Amino acid sequence: MCGPPKRQAIGSRRFRQSVTASDGGWPPPNPTRELLTISGVDPERSTCLVEPGIVLDVLNERLRDTGLEYGPRPATHDHCTLGGMIGNNSCGATAQRAGKVVDNIVEMEVLLYDGTRMWVGQTSEEQYARIQRQGGREAEVYRQLRGLRDAYLEPLRTRYPKTPRRVSGYNLDSLLPEKNFHVAQALVGSEGTLVVVLRARLKLLPVVKAKTLVYIAYPDIASAADDVPRILPHRPIALEGIDDKLIHFERMKQLNPDAVAKLPPGGARSA
Incomplete structure (x- = not known):
């Protein structure tokens, strides 16, 4: 974690301006859209510190010279913000290589x-004890989170879905002791219902130096799905299924002719 967090009022002038500029209409103002800073790029540790308003493609473009990139890449990569990705626990077709956002978060402010402002991340027993000694709102939050985890410890370990692309619901399993009581990961995917993200330290991956695209035709989408286990050992960067309906609509609208x-003939394609 990034030093002892302190309880304080909102400290960003840009944040205050965007909040007070609200006219009360709908949708409500998004104060994080003006938080666009990238700082703390650490090539040695493959991390960077970002504010939530930055767009994914902009982030990766600015990281280009480091040879690193942020791995999760949803289809909306040219306009989705990191704050939105954190809220959704986004992944995209690159989940085969990079996993989900929850797998690529180090810590968050x-x-x-x-109005309580705090850093959250992995929490060792020593860090937890220090937070409790300091007392205050942060200690209360951590105490309640641990109480929630302990109350449901057995089902969190044995009944929480283990599907690789589980992106719905709260990541309460990130609070398990074997996952280092990772509060930041537990907040990923919470859709803005728990906190506002001010900054996030991200795990980065090496940029893939060479890519190629392979199309495989199948008679139907079920056959394509059946073949996925045979494809995975080849460690694809991304894996996507395209059924014949999508191709039909593309032809109807004369898109990308x-x-x-x-495309090869077939009722479904895996790309």
Whole structure:
């Protein structure tokens, strides 16, 4: 974790401006859209510190010279923000290589509804004890989170879904002792219901130096799905299934005709 967090009022002038500029309309103002800073790039540890308003493609472009990138890449990568990705626990087709956002978060600075501002991440027993000795709102939050975890310890270990692309619900299993009571990971995917993310330290991956695209035709989408276990040992960067309906709609709307013409025949395709 990043030093002892302190309880304090909102400290960003840009944040205050965007909040007070609200006219009360809908949708409500998004104060994080002006938080665009990238700082603390650490090539040795493969991490960077970002504010939540930055767009994924912009982040990766600015990281280009480091040879690193942020791995999760949803289809909206050219306009989705890191804050939105954290809220959704995004992944995209690159989940085969990079996993989900929850797998690529080191720590976060968050704001609670009452103005408490704190850093959260992995929490060792020593860190937990220090937080409790300091007391205050942060200690209360950590105590309640641990109490929630302990109350449901057995089902969290044995009944929580183990599906690789589980992106719905709260990541309460991140609070397990074997996962180092990772509060930041537990907040990923919470859709803004628990905190406002002010900054996030991200895990980065080496940029893939060379890529190639392979199309495989199948008679139907079920056959394509059946073949996935045979493809995975080849460690694809991304894996996506495209059924015949999507191709049909592309042809109807005359979208990407040159690309569609290159597709092999089949009722479904894995790309």
